[in-house]
Amino acid sequence: MNSAFTLLDWTVFITYFLVLAVTSVLLSKIKVKSTRDYFLGGNTVPMYAVAISVLATSQSAATFLGGPEYSYTKDLTFIGFYLSAFLAVIFVSKVLIPKFYAINAVTVYELLEQRYGQSAKKQAGIMFLIGRLFASGARLYIGALAISMILFLDISPFHVAVSIAILMFGALAYAYFGGVKSVIFSDIIQAFTYIGAGLAVLIYLYMSMGADFTTVINTLETDNKLKLFDWSMSGGFSVWALFGGWLLLNIAAYGLDQDMTQRALACKNAKSAQHSLMMSIYLTIPVAILFLLIGLLLYLFYQHPELSHLNAEVVQKFEGEKITIFMYYILHEMPEGMRGLVTVGAVAAALSSSNSVLGAMSSVAIEDIYKPWKKKRSNVDEMHFVQAGRKAVLFFALALSLMAMLSYYWQRYTELPLLSFALGVMAFAYTGLLAVFAAAIFTTRGNSFTVPLALIAGFLSVLILQPYVLGGILGDLLGFKIGFSWQILIGTLLAFGTMMSVKSKQ
Numbered sequence: 209m210n211s212a213f214t215l216l217d218w219t220v221f222i223t224y225f226l227v228l229a230v231t232s233v234l235l236s237k238i239k240v241k242s243t244r245d246y247f248l249g250g251n252t253v254p255m256y257a258v259a260i261s262v263l264a265t266s267q268s269a270a271t272f273l274g275g276p277e278y279s280y281t282k283d284l285t286f287i288g289f290y291l292s293a294f295l296a297v298i299f300v301s302k303v304l305i306p307k308f309y310a311i312n313a314v315t316v317y318e319l320l321e322q323r324y325g326q327s328a329k330k331q332a333g334i335m336f337l338i339g340r341l342f343a344s345g346a347r348l349y350i351g352a353l354a355i356s357m358i359l360f361l362d363i364s365p366f367h368v369a370v371s372i373a374i375l376m377f378g379a380l381a382y383a384y385f386g387g388v389k390s391v392i393f394s395d396i397i398q399a400f401t402y403i404g405a406g407l408a409v410l411i412y413l414y415m416s417m418g419a420d421f422t423t424v425i426n427t428l429e430t431d432n433k434l435k436l437f438d439w440s441m442s443g444g445f446s447v448w449a450l451f452g453g454w455l456l457l458n459i460a461a462y463g464l465d466q467d468m469t470q471r472a473l474a475c476k477n478a479k480s481a482q483h484s485l486m487m488s489i490y491l492t493i494p495v496a497i498l499f500l501l502i503g504l505l506l507y508l509f510y511q512h513p514e515l516s517h518l519n520a521e522v523v524q525k526f527e528g529e530k531i532t533i534f535m536y537y538i539l540h541e542m543p544e545g546m547r548g549l550v551t552v553g554a555v556a557a558a559l560s561s562s563n564s565v566l567g568a569m570s571s572v573a574i575e576d577i578y579k580p581w582k583k584k585r586s587n588v589d590e591m592h593f594v595q596a597g598r599k600a601v602l603f604f605a606l607a608l609s610l611m612a613m614l615s616y617y618w619q620r621y622t623e624l625p626l627l628s629f630a631l632g633v634m635a636f637a638y639t640g641l642l643a644v645f646a647a648a649i650f651t652t653r654g655n656s657f658t659v660p661l662a663l664i665a666g667f668l669s670v671l672i673l674q675p676y677v678l679g680g681i682l683g684d685l686l687g688f689k690i691g692f693s694w695q696i697l698i699g700t701l702l703a704f705g706t707m708m709s710v711k712s713k714q
Contacts, residue, residue, distance in 0.1 A: 213359065217548030221359075224552040227397065228378055235393055236385035242590040243579070246597050247314055247571040249389030253474040257392050259487035261471045264395035264560035266461070266492060269351030272402060272557040275496065277532040279503030283435040285445045286500060289458075290493045292450040296458030297489045301482040304463040307649070309478035314575045316469050320659070323648040323712070326580055328659040332641060333576035335663050336466055337569055339637035341604075344467075344565040345611025349619075351375055351558030352612060357531070358538060358551045365616065372612050375555065376605050379563035383601050388474055388567045398560035405553025406498045412546060413505040419515045424505075427512060433504055444691055453693030456700055460638035464645055467568040506533050509541075565608070570600035632674070635692070639666030639699030647707035654707035666703030670695045 213221070240246045278286045307319055317336070321329040352371035353363055360367040382394040414424075428434050438446040445454070462468055462485065475481040509516040510533070522536060531539075538550050574597045582588060582596075640663035647654040647662075654662070672678050673695045690698075 213548065214544035216545040217551070220545060220548030220552060224401065224555070225378075228381065228394075231394060231397060232381035232390075235382060235390035238386035238389050240385075240387055240594055243571075243574065243593045243597060244314060245389075246387035246594050247470070247567065247575065249387065249392065249474040251474060251476055253389055253392055253471075255475060255480045255484045255487070257396060258471045258475055258481070258484035259491065260399050261392040261395035261564070262462075262468060262485065262488035263491045263495065264399040265468055265471065265564040266488075267399075267402065267495070267557050268347045268561040269354050269554050269558040270347055272406075272499065272554055273350075273354060273532045273534050275499030276503030276506055276534040279433070279500040280507045280533045283433050284500055284504075285435055285438045287436060287493070287496060288438070288445045288447065288450045289454055290489070290496050292454040293458040293462070293492065294489050295451075296455055297462050297485050299459055300463035300469075301485050303649070304469075304645075305472060305481045305485070306478045308469075308473060309481065313473060315466050315572050316464055316473075317466070317572065317576050320644060320648055324644075324654065324659050325656045327656050328644070329576050330580075331660045331663060332644065333572040335637045335640060335667070336572055339634035340467060340565055340569055341607055341611055343632075343634035344561065345608045346615050347561055348372060348375060348558070348608055349612040349615035351554065351562070353616070354535060354554050355551065355558070357535060358547065358554070365613075368616050369613060372609050375558050375562050376609050378555070378559050379566055380601070380605055383563045383566040383570075383605075384598055387597070388470060388571075391563045391567050392471060392474065394563060395560050398556040401556035402553040402560070403495055403498070405549050405556070406495075406502065408546065408549055410498060410502050410505065412543075413502065413509060417505070417509060417515050418517075419508070423515070424508060427508060427515070428504055431507075431511075433507060442691070444693070449691060449693035453691075453696035456642055457635060457638060457693070457696050460635075460642050464638065464641045465568075465634070466572050467565050470568050470571060471564075502534065506537055509537070562608070566601045566604055569604045570597050573600045573604075632670075632692075635696060636667045636670045636699070637663075639670055639696060640664065640703045642666070642700045643703030643707050646704055651708065652712050653710065655710055655712050658707050658710050662703040662706040665706045666699045669702045670699040673698065 242250075244250060275286070304316075308316060311318060311322060313319060315329075315333065317329045317332040320332055349368075349372070352368050352375060355371040355374065356363050356367045359371065382390045417424075419427075425434075440446050441448060472481040472485055475484055509518065510522050513519050522533070538547060542550060574593055578596060578600075579593055582593075643662045643666055644654070644659055647658075673690055675689070
């Protein structure tokens with residue numbers, strides 16, 4: 209298997225990490241005098257930087273490798289998910305962002321305190337932390353697995369642990385000292401790196417086949433690979449699902465998930481934040497298309513040997529682990545230099561999501577949970593909470609690393625789908641958050657008692673609908689499977705009903 213790193217690959221890899229080392233040292237010199245400086249950059253971050261950071265945060269190694277997999281096995285209907293995201297960003301920009309800035313929020317959950325009291329803020333924050341621990345830990349595992357395959361040619365526990373450490377130390381280099389401003393500017397480096405790697409792969413793939421553009425398009429059309437919209441009721445990304453569960457999911461991701469929204473809160477004012485979110489989605493859609501196009505070319509490369517002149521059976525397995533077609537291509541076909549570049553791209557995609565989540569989890573833990581508790585008991589200055597924030601960053605780096613290793617052992621040695629559960633947990637949490645925020649903003653219903661009930665009701669309802677719980681049984685009884693987007697919709701409605709059951713206290 210032609211997959212060992214050459215001198216050129218190592219040169220690319222080491223150069224990238226030298227850039228990370230130099231920039232992390234420079235960005236660590238950012239002055240931090242308060243938690244607002246540490247968690248929101250003192251509201252001085254430029255709009256363009258926030259936009260690129262939101263783009264980078266929305267991506268991960270799972271996206272880097274998973275985007276091509278979708279178009280390889282199916283078509284282009286996944287692009288509809290980002291059209292749904294476009295509508296969600298408009299809603300978040302017009303409705304949520306002005307409300308966050310009106311109360312000078314550091315975390316999005318402070319808005320709930322205005323309606324339902326401090327306990328609601330704390331409970332929503334805890335739900336976020338639980339969801340993020342599972343989801344981001346699982347994403348870290350996926351990124352580390354990919355890096356271990358390419359870098360060490362195996363997925364032994366030690367090499368996966370080393371890969372996790374590489375990603376987490378890279379994330380800590382930015383998140384620990386300079387806070388969110390350091391993370392945002394580092395995201396610009398990561399975004400350009402993985403987009404550049406994607407463009408290089410797309411160009412190389414196209415040129416390696418030797419087929420003209422007309423032949424490529426005609427072949428894809430004949431095989432129905434250019435389908436953009438799915439009008440059926442059963443498709444995972446059907447038009448109907450896009451305006452239901454996927455729209456709700458994107459509203460939660462861009463507006464109620466501190467991991468993403470923290471960047472928008474770092475702008476100078478609400479108007480800049482609104483512009484940054486809109487700019488981010490304008491950038492995200494072409495990036496999504498880029499990786500879907502890679503998947504289409506991989507389809508032609510492996511499924512049409514008359515174009516690629518390749519006559520080899522494709523077995524998407526690596527040491528018993530199912531791998532994406534993009535990973536298979538990297539391991540088997542990448543020339544020297546390109547393999548190093550793509551590895552760097554995967555690291556950049558994983559880093560962009562890892563460093564952001566450390567700051568987000570720290571901000572919620574300190575601002576929503578620790579600071580109110582500490583201020584009731586003693587008078588401490590702002591630097592105490594900045595230092596507490598840094599300690600929280602270290603704690604969550606360790607917690608996420610342990611979750612990533614747990615995902616590794618669970619995935620390798622049990623039949624239980626922990627990885628599917630972990631990746632979905634944040635979406636489970638979104639249902640309750642959506643319901644509570646909807647009640648707080650648009651109604652006069654709900655109180656501090658219904659908030660935790662709604663958060664739990666939304667979470668459990670989606671969990672129960674999973675195929676590895678009762679979803680498979682329910683699907684057999686109903687004669688059809690309940691798609692994930694519909695699960696989100698059902699969970700949100702049940703949680704919202706819980707909030708509506710009681711009037712707010714006057």
